[in-house]
Amino acid sequence: MSGHSKWSTIKREKGAKDAARGALFTKLGNAIAIAARGGADPDMNFELRLAIDKAKAANMPNTNIQRSIDRGSGKLGGEQIQEVLYEGYGPAGTAILVATATDNINRTYPEVRLAFSKHGGNIAEKGAVAFQFDHKGRIIVDHVLDDDFMLEALDAGAEDVVDEDGEIAIYTTNTELAKVRDALKQQGVAIKEANLVYVPKNTIEVTDEATAGKIMRLMDALEASDDVVDTYTNFEIDESLLG
Numbered sequence: 001m002s003g004h005s006k007w008s009t010i011k012r013e014k015g016a017k018d019a020a021r022g023a024l025f026t027k028l029g030n031a032i033a034i035a036a037r038g039g040a041d042p043d044m045n046f047e048l049r050l051a052i053d054k055a056k057a058a059n060m061p062n063t064n065i066q067r068s069i070d071r072g073s074g075k076l077g078g079e080q081i082q083e084v085l086y087e088g089y090g091p092a093g094t095a096i097l098v099a100t101a102t103d104n105i106n107r108t109y110p111e112v113r114l115a116f117s118k119h120g121g122n123i124a125e126k127g128a129v130a131f132q133f134d135h136k137g138r139i140i141v142d143h144v145l146d147d148d149f150m151l152e153a154l155d156a157g158a159e160d161v162v163d164e165d166g167e168i169a170i171y172t173t174n175t176e177l178a179k180v181r182d183a184l185k186q187q188g189v190a191i192k193e194a195n196l197v198y199v200p201k202n203t204i205e206v207t208d209e210a211t212a213g214k215i216m217r218l219m220d221a222l223e224a225s226d227d228v229v230d231t232y233t234n235f236e237i238d239e240s241l242l243g
Contacts, residue, residue: 005165005236005237005239005242006164006165006203006235006236007219007231007232007233007235007237008138008164008197008232009164009165009167010237010242011219011223011231023224023226024058025055025058025060025064026226027226027228027229028051028054028055028058028060028068029055029060029064029065029067029068029071030068030081030101030102030226030227030229031051031054031055031101031229032048032051032052032055032065032068032069032072033068033069033071033072033081033101034051034072034081034082034083034101034229035047035048035050035051035072036048036068036069036070036071036072036073037072037073037080037081039073040069040070040072040073040075046177046178047196048069050177050194050195050196052065053194054193054195055068057193080103081101081102081103082101082102082103082105083099083100083101083229084100084101084102084105084108084109085097085098085099085100085130086098086100086109086112086123087123087124087125087126087127087128087129087130088112088116088121088122088123088124088129089121089122089124089129090116090119090120090121090214090215090218090219090233090235091119091120091121091211091214091215091218092204092206092208092211092215092235093204094204094206094215094233094234094235095129095132095133095200095233095234096116096121096129096218096219096222096231096232096233097129097130097133097198097231097232097233098112098222098228098231099228099229099230099231099232100112100225100227100228100229101227101229102227107227108225108227111225111227112222112225112228115218115221115222115224115225116218116222118221119214119217119218119221120214120218121218130198132200132201132202132234133198133199133200133201133232133234134198134199134201135174135196135197135198135199136159136171136172136173136174136196136197136198136199137171137172137173137174137176137177137180137181137194137195137196137197138169138170138171138172138193138194138195138196138197138199139158139169139170139171139172139177139180139181139184139191139193139194140167140168140169140170140191140192140193140194141168141170141184141189141190141191141192142168142189142190142191142192143168143189143190144168145161145163145168149161152184152187153170153180153184156179156180156183156184156187157172157176157179157180157183158170158171158172158176158180159171159172159173167192170184171199174196177194177196181194197230197232198232199232200232200233200234201234202234203234203235203236204234204235204236205235205236205238206235206236206237206238206241207238207241209241212237212238212241212242213241215233215235215237216237216242219231219233
């Protein structure tokens with residue numbers, strides 16, 4: 001909706017201004033480690049290739065990337081990192097998913113629960129929120145959206161192509177992401193980002209300033225945890241309330 005922004009767009013804009021590079025590298029490293037559990041060769045493990053590409057785009061050093069791969073594949077020993085998806089509700093009934101990568105659930109769960117409780121939300125049981133989202137592939141491209149490009153993307157296997165606040169987003173099934181991304185690259189399309197994401201089936205419009213403030217403080221608190229890899233929610237917030 002014109003005049004409203006989704007959390008995915010707000011998060012990318014906030015990330016571009018994020019000066020906490022050390023915390024960013026921790027999150028990227030955790031994502032690589034999780035992906036590396038499926039194999040340490042990025043040519044054979046597409047999720048690992050996506051995680052590495054994202055880390056390189058953030059200028060993460062190659063030594064850090066390799067250490068994260070070794071950690072995830074078990075070469076470094078120690079506690080194995082695992083992926084845990086927490087679910088909860090924020091102010092105004094907004095649905096929130098919190099993807100984490102952790103070697104200590106006894107540390108991560110209390111951090112996530114505290115963020116919810118301090119900022120007007122509550123953590124929920126497994127399955128209570130996730131059904132409101134679809135697990136999709138999303139590709140952000142640097143391209144002009146026209147009928148020809150939309151047909152090319154659909155022919156490559158995309159489900160939908162949309163303009164999201166000035167960025168072109170291509171959605172795929174979670175199993176077709178690699179195929180569509182590679183097909184677009186072969187056509188010379190510049191890929192800015194390619195990830196598996198949770199897409200809300202329905203959205204909640206937030207137009208009240210106080211509610212918007214509470215939601216943003218909650219999302220910031222969740223994102224502040226080193227163990228949180230990504231967050232997904234179903235709000236659309238009025239751009240005039242973003243400050």
